[in-house]
Structure formats: structure tokens, C-alpha cells
Amino acid sequence: MGSAMIMGRRTFESLPGPLPGRRHIVLTRDAQWQAKGAEVAHDRAAALALADDQSVSVIGGAEIFALFLPGADRIELTEMVGAVDGDTAMPDPRAQGWHEIGREEHRAEDGRPAYRFLTLIRD
Ligand SMILES: NC(=O)c1ccc[n+]([C@@H]2O[C@H](COP(=O)([O-])OP(=O)(O)OC[C@H]3O[C@@H](n4cnc5c(N)ncnc54)[C@H](OP(=O)(O)O)[C@@H]3O)[C@@H](O)[C@H]2O)c1
Numbered sequence: 001m002g003s004a005m006i007m008g009r010r011t012f013e014s015l016p017g018p019l020p021g022r023r024h025i026v027l028t029r030d031a032q033w034q035a036k037g038a039e040v041a042h043d044r045a046a047a048l049a050l051a052d053d054q055s056v057s058v059i060g061g062a063e064i065f066a067l068f069l070p071g072a073d074r075i076e077l078t079e080m081v082g083a084v085d086g087d088t089a090m091p092d093p094r095a096q097g098w099h100e101i102g103r104e105e106h107r108a109e110d111g112r113p114a115y116r117f118l119t120l121i122r123d
Contacts, residue, residue: 004051008064012038022057025050027064044068062090069093074121081114097123 001021009028018024018037025047026038034040041047044067048056058068075093094100102119 002055003057004054005057005059006041006047006051006064006068007059008061009033011059011061011064014061023051023054027067060090062088065090074119077118077120079116079118081108081116084113093120099123 004023004025005019006025006027009026009030012024012026012035024038025041026033026035027041027043027047029042031042039050041050058064058072075098077093098120099122100118101121102117104117106115106117108114
């Protein structure tokens, strides 16, 4: 909340709509693409320039995580406990030079599976 979010066009389109209280900087290679609530950027540098000196949260998806990971200083990871289906994957940062400094566990409740919030920094 309050930060400039950077995301891929597919992630933006997966949202139910723009989220309140946050900027939505959306990366696409499509020069014609636009959407209500989206600030459009066509490359990494342009996305960061739009954010200016506001703090940035890169919220995915997998292509955009890969693009911005080299410049990241913290990862806020939500980890589902147990097997869940999905159609998009990213490498586990803990196998790529990141380690955990914070953990918040949430029990399964009301049909929702258990999950944890992890904070990771570089080794
Ligand atoms: N679990 C989570 O935390 C989480 C978070 C985010 C997303 N997701 C899910 O992940 C899926 C989307 O992830 P994804 O990896 O398929 O797509 P994505 O990273 O959200 O978006 C990919 C799109 O970003 C644009 N793009 C990528 N690299 C670019 C570059 N260098 N310059 C300019 N534009 C660039 C392209 O848009 P164009 O095709 O328009 O050119 C590309 O098709 C969705 O199912 C979403 O729900 C999950």
C-alpha cells in the first residue's frame, strides 16, 4: 500500500480491477495497449523512471520478477503450505542466493489452505 507497483500486462489483466491506494505501472511491448488505472511502460528503465524516487513493489508475474530480481533488495514471499495447482512458476529464491529473515505463519481456515509470509534478503 502506498508504493508504486510494477507488474506485467498479464498480471494486470488477472486483477479484478485496479487496487486502491497504489500506482499500477504496467509493462507491455504493445505500443497500443492501455487500460484504466494503468501507467504504461515499454521497458524496465521506463517503468523505474515512472516510479521516480517512490518505493517500488514488483508484483509479478514470473517474467517481470526475473527482469527486476537483479535490482531487488528484499522479497516478500507468500508460500502456500502443501500442494497447489498453478499455471505459472518462478524459481525458489532461497536456492538463488536469498535467505529468510522473517516468517509469519497462518493456519488453514474457512476452506483456505495454510500459508506463510516470508521476508528474504540476499545472502
Ligand atoms: N502468486 C503470485 O504472487 C502472482 C503474482 C503475479 C502474477 N501471478 C500470476 O502470474 C500469471 C502472469 O505471469 P506471467 O509471467 O505469465 O506474465 P507477466 O509477467 O505478468 O506479464 C508478461 C507480459 O509482460 C510484458 N513484458 C514482459 N517482459 C517485458 C519487457 N522486458 N518489456 C516490456 N514488456 C514486457 C509482456 O506483455 P505484452 O504481451 O503485452 O507485450 C508479457 O507478455 C497470472 O496468472 C497471474 O495471476 C501470480
